[in-house]
Amino acid sequence: MSMTQKQKERAVKKAVKKMDEAADCMLDLVAIAHEHGVKDTALEGRFISELRERAGYWDRCTWWKK
Secondary structure: OOOOHHHHHHHHHHHHHHHHHHHHHHHHHHHHHHHOOOOOOHHHHHHHHHHHHHHHHHHHOOHHHO
């Protein structure tokens, strides 16, 4: 299925927003875990970083606009 440029722009914008929201939700979960004494949240931290990195990549990249 081929998307129009407008559809691509909407899809990327929506995905970037959702990745940022997911990272924010994961931060909330990490805070809850720490509140209850769980110290080993390194995997969650890495996941949050990777989500933010991917969101930033898609927000900045232009190759899909061609």
